[in-house]
Amino acid sequence: MDGQIPIIERRKIERPDRQRLVLGLVGGIGLTLSLFTIKLPIFGYINLIHFLLGILITILAILLTYLYYSNREHRATLTIMERNYNHQLEEQKIAEESRQKLEKALLQGQKLQAIGTLAGGIAHDFNNVLYAIMGYTELTLEDIPSDSITHQNLTKVLEASKRGQELVSRILAFSRRHHHDFKPIPIKETLDSVLDLLRPTIPASVIVNFQPAAENSIILGNQTQLHQVIVNLITNAVDAMEGEGKIVIQTERMTNSDALTKYLPDAPLHQYYCKITVTDTGHGMDAATIERIFEPFFTTKEVGRGTGLGLSTAHSIITEHKGDIFVHSQPGQGATFTILLPEYNGELTHG
Amino acid sequence: MASILLVEDDDLVRDMLYQVLTRASHTVQTATNGEEAAEILSHSEPDVMVTDIIMPKKSGITLISEVKNKHPDMEIIAISGGGRLDPMGYLDLSESLGATISFEKPIDNAALLMAIDLLVHSKKTES
Numbered sequence: 001m002d003g004q005i006p007i008i009e010r011r012k013i014e015r016p017d018r019q020r021l022v023l024g025l026v027g028g029i030g031l032t033l034s035l036f037t038i039k040l041p042i043f044g045y046i047n048l049i050h051f052l053l054g055i056l057i058t059i060l061a062i063l064l065t066y067l068y069y070s071n072r073e074h075r076a077t078l079t080i081m082e083r084n085y086n087h088q089l090e091e092q093k094i095a096e097e098s099r100q101k102l103e104k105a106l107l108q109g110q111k112l113q114a115i116g117t118l119a120g121g122i123a124h125d126f127n128n129v130l131y132a133i134m135g136y137t138e139l140t141l142e143d144i145p146s147d148s149i150t151h152q153n154l155t156k157v158l159e160a161s162k163r164g165q166e167l168v169s170r171i172l173a174f175s176r177r178h179h180h181d182f183k184p185i186p187i188k189e190t191l192d193s194v195l196d197l198l199r200p201t202i203p204a205s206v207i208v209n210f211q212p213a214a215e216n217s218i219i220l221g222n223q224t225q226l227h228q229v230i231v232n233l234i235t236n237a238v239d240a241m242e243g244e245g246k247i248v249i250q251t252e253r254m255t256n257s258d259a260l261t262k263y264l265p266d267a268p269l270h271q272y273y274c275k276i277t278v279t280d281t282g283h284g285m286d287a288a289t290i291e292r293i294f295e296p297f298f299t300t301k302e303v304g305r306g307t308g309l310g311l312s313t314a315h316s317i318i319t320e321h322k323g324d325i326f327v328h329s330q331p332g333q334g335a336t337f338t339i340l341l342p343e344y345n346g347e348l349t350h351g
Numbered sequence: 352m353a354s355i356l357l358v359e360d361d362d363l364v365r366d367m368l369y370q371v372l373t374r375a376s377h378t379v380q381t382a383t384n385g386e387e388a389a390e391i392l393s394h395s396e397p398d399v400m401v402t403d404i405i406m407p408k409k410s411g412i413t414l415i416s417e418v419k420n421k422h423p424d425m426e427i428i429a430i431s432g433g434g435r436l437d438p439m440g441y442l443d444l445s446e447s448l449g450a451t452i453s454f455e456k457p458i459d460n461a462a463l464l465m466a467i468d469l470l471v472h473s474k475k476t477e478s
Contacts, residue, residue, distance in 0.1 A: 123432070124405060124431075124432045125432070126432075127432030127455075127456040127457055128361045128363070128364050128432045128456060129363075130456075130457045131364050131367075131432065131456040131457035131458060132361070132363035132364050132367050134457050135364070135367035135368065135370075135371060135457075135460060136363075136367050138371075138460060139367065139370055139371065139374070142374075161457070165457050
């Protein structure tokens with residue numbers, strides 16, 4: 001843009017001057033030549049015709065010169081207009097693209113919200129159903145001898161209902177809107193609960209192997225958010241393996257003398273970190289994909305399957321937890337996502 | 352033994368709780384929503400009101416705040432199956448509005464009965 005303005009300005013200043021100069025020259029030469037014909041010693045009326053012809057040619061020449069210049073000006077204006085138009089088109093395209101991205105993000109947000117509302121509604125009705133089953137069963141248990149088969153079987157009904165109750169409370173805990181309040185949370189239990197929740201959604205042909213460290217780490221964080229990160233990583237892994245393979249989740253406690261902490265330049269001395277790795281045996285990624293993997297709206301999944309927000313959300317959550325997340329992968333070699341989270345040094349408070 | 356008003360919109364839960372409470376030899380009146388409960392409370396005063404939170408017509412939250420105004424001595428037990436927004440939030444709210452105890456469904460009925468006994472007993476020793 002900056003380079004274009006001076007050119008336009010220069011034209012505006014120069015064009016009328018040059019046009020006037022050329023018009024003047026053409027007119028002057030024409031008139032001189034026409035006048036010159038009168039002085040020639042030939043018959044008078046021929047001289048007059050020559051003179052008039054000269055004048056006509058001069059006017060014609062002036063007209064042509066004028067037309068030439070006005071045409072040039074016209075064309076210049078057209079070029080500028082065309083450039084402006086193209087520019088506008090481009091701006092419109094960019095605006096349209098960002099609008100689409102925003103719409104998508106909004107849609108995803110609404111989707112999550114809707115799932116939360118739905119889960120809350122279902123949980124409420126489901127708890128009523130479960131409560132009725134459990135209550136009636138307990139009442140019946142009181143009425144029958146405790147050594148009967150019926151008593152045993154009804155005890156099983158109670159057990160099954162209690163499992164249903166746990167499931168509902170897990171769904172609720174999962175869908176509940178996170179308030180971003182950070183609490184000291186144990187890593188092993190956090191991973192256990194999210195894996196319990198995910199297991200029914202993972203195909204049987206995918207083996208999920210959780211290998212927690214002998215020493216459990218406590219970190220300061222938001223359980224719901226961390227659930228979200230792990231869910232994103234594991235669903236991605238399942239998708240990458242196309243229904244068959246192995247996912248290994250490992251935790252490890254490490255000091256910042258570990259080579260990995262070069263990713264965390266701000267890490268204080270003697271800070272312990274909890275390392276969580278999620279490794280899959282999927283199709284892996286090339287360097288170009290890895291470079292963009294945490295970008296919002298970047299997705300390798302087909303339209304409608306991925307929003308491209310999962311890993312960017314994971315990244316922002318981990319950053320919010322003062323940790324880091326990165327990936328190692330090669331095409332055809334699977335992928336390993338590594339999460340580093342600083343350990344909590346204070347007391348573990350309950351409730 | 353106490354007189355109890357049970358407010359619950361779910362037919363099965365209401366019937367089940369009615370049986371549980373009467374078996375524990377309490378006198379039980381039932382209402383299916385807050386409006387019905389207010390109607391009953393206009394002519395009788397039970398010792399304890401056990402009320403659900405999410406109900407049609409008049410919610411448990413409204414009912415609790417009204418009852419606490421009109422009958423400040425009545426013991427209120429709030430029960431909820433988890434909210435459409437935040438289950439714990441509703442129970443916390445009901446407690447801050449005047450419910451003495453709140454339970455999350457599915458409730459351990461033995462704990463509910465024990466709570467009722469404790470409330471009624473402490474009330475009787477007070478007066």
